[in-house]
Amino acid sequence: MTDRARTRERKAAGISILVALQALACAFFLADLVGDVLVDGFGLHLAVEAMAALALLVAVVLGALRVRGLIADARRDAAAVAVAQGALAELIRLRFAEWQLTAAEADVALFALKGCDIAEIARLRGSAAGTVRAQLARVYAKAGIDSQSGLIALFLEELIGLPAA
Amino acid sequence: MTATTANRRRWDPIVRITHWSVAIAVLANAVITEEGSGPHIWVGYALAAILALRLLWGLVGPPEARFSAFWPSPRKALGHLREIRAGKRTAHASHNPLGALMVYAIWGTLLTIIATGIAMAGPPPWDGAERGEGRHVAVAPGHAGERGEDGGEREDGEEGEEGEEGPLGEIHETAANLLYLLILLHLAGVIFETRRNGRQVLVAMAPIGR
Ligand code: HEM
Ligand code: HEM
Numbered sequence: 001m002t003d004r005a006r007t008r009e010r011k012a013a014g015i016s017i018l019v020a021l022q023a024l025a026c027a028f029f030l031a032d033l034v035g036d037v038l039v040d041g042f043g044l045h046l047a048v049e050a051m052a053a054l055a056l057l058v059a060v061v062l063g064a065l066r067v068r069g070l071i072a073d074a075r076r077d078a079a080a081v082a083v084a085q086g087a088l089a090e091l092i093r094l095r096f097a098e099w100q101l102t103a104a105e106a107d108v109a110l111f112a113l114k115g116c117d118i119a120e121i122a123r124l125r126g127s128a129a130g131t132v133r134a135q136l137a138r139v140y141a142k143a144g145i146d147s148q149s150g151l152i153a154l155f156l157e158e159l160i161g162l163p164a165a
Numbered sequence: 166m167t168a169t170t171a172n173r174r175r176w177d178p179i180v181r182i183t184h185w186s187v188a189i190a191v192l193a194n195a196v197i198t199e200e201g202s203g204p205h206i207w208v209g210y211a212l213a214a215i216l217a218l219r220l221l222w223g224l225v226g227p228p229e230a231r232f233s234a235f236w237p238s239p240r241k242a243l244g245h246l247r248e249i250r251a252g253k254r255t256a257h258a259s260h261n262p263l264g265a266l267m268v269y270a271i272w273g274t275l276l277t278i279i280a281t282g283i284a285m286a287g288p289p290p291w292d293g294a295e296r297g298e299g300r301h302v303a304v305a306p307g308h309a310g311e312r313g314e315d316g317g318e319r320e321d322g323e324e325g326e327e328g329e330e331g332p333l334g335e336i337h338e339t340a341a342n343l344l345y346l347l348i349l350l351h352l353a354g355v356i357f358e359t360r361r362n363g364r365q366v367l368v369a370m371a372p373i374g375r
Contacts, residue, residue, distance in 0.1 A: 012178050020182050020186065023217065028210060035287070038288060064226070067178065
């Protein structure tokens with residue numbers, strides 16, 4: 001789960017607790033109101049009290065709708081990310097095949113796509129920096145670009161053109 | 166709820182909060198508060214409010230929390246039983262069909278308890294002596310003790326206006342006993358589905374964590 005999704009979930013939980021408390025308060029206000037009306041009849045004071053109880057009731061409904069909205073947003077978000085991830089993975093597979101990268105080159109290219117620099121890639125793959133530099137140079141040549149940012153831009157450009165999920 | 170997609174789904178916060186609040190309130194009124202006492206009625210009204218919120222959520226909540234996602238259907242429940250016997254498992258985004266029947270049974274029983282409870286208790290102040298003529302008299306310790314002892318068969322239906330509260334009390338108590346039975350079945354069902362489908366069933370309803 002992403003941080004953003006987690007933040008949103010916490011927010012939904014917070015509002016839910018608030019809504020539950022409002023529902024509690026609302027029930028007691030309503031019960032109290034009924035009691036007062038039975039004893040005193042309906043007067044201005046109780047009319048105001050009734051308004052307050054009503055406002056609380058509305059707040060409960062609106063709060064519930066807000067939580068629903070947050071949940072719906074979170075799900076759309078997750079779905080969009082999943083679709084984008086699927087699409088990107090497919091795109092990467094296709095391009096790498098098209099460029100006829102070797103398995104090692106594809107591995108290095110993937111790390112480069114994720115933003116790793118040569119030293120990091122070398123450490124992750126347990127190979128020498130010189131080897132990685134050479135592999136990257138071959139990847140760039142096959143893809144017809146000349147830098148890491150060019151590689152990233154190549155995919156981003158195509159993704160930006162994708163219709164929204 | 167069973168995860169239908171790769172990611173593990175959980176019940177939304179409103180379902181979780183209302184579930185555990187209801188469970189705590191029922192437990193409190195069943196074993197802690199004195200029957201018909203002030204605290205019993207306070208907890209009872211709180212229970213009513215929380216259940217009302219859950220029912221509202223059944224209308225406006227996300228798809229799997231809505232009534233439409235787990236409409237009671239004996240036919241589907243029987244189908245579910247057949248699946249269990251056949252050792253098959255289908256994913257359900259909401260309650261499984263058997264669980265759905267249980268949910269409505271619990272809600273119906275709770276509503277009965279709440280309706281009769283509120284009819285007996287009336288509006289505040291709830292000093293525990295709200296019944297009949299005793300309404301404005303603080304509850305006498307002796308009286309409370311006597312209530313505790315005579316348990317199910319109570320004679321105080323004869324006092325004052327309480328004649329008309331007798332049947333309500335009967336219904337209230339019978340429904341409470343029915344509720345205990347339903348809760349046992351509910352727990353049995355949860356344990357069964359957990360063994361069949363894994364811990365996810367429980368995790369989905371867990372009050373905290375992810
Ligand atoms: C699920 C939760 C509840 C349980 C398990 C429960 C259980 C009980 C039981 C066993 C009694 C004794 C009944 C008798 O002996 O006649 C009782 C009495 C009473 N309850 Fe509840 N109750 C619950 C909820 C409520 C609610 C929601 C209210 C009201 C808002 C309420 C109000 C009362 C009152 C006023 C009495 C006294 C009735 C009498 O003495 O006959 N209860 N309750
Ligand atoms: C007084 C006790 C309890 C009552 C009255 C109660 C009632 C309910 C109700 C009404 C639902 C439906 C939830 C909804 O859709 O809003 C439910 C679901 C559930 N309850 Fe409880 N419950 C109680 C105790 C427990 C306990 C102790 C556990 C765990 C050990 C538990 C685990 C669950 C689970 C896992 C579900 C979801 C079932 C599913 O996946 O379909 N409940 N319960």
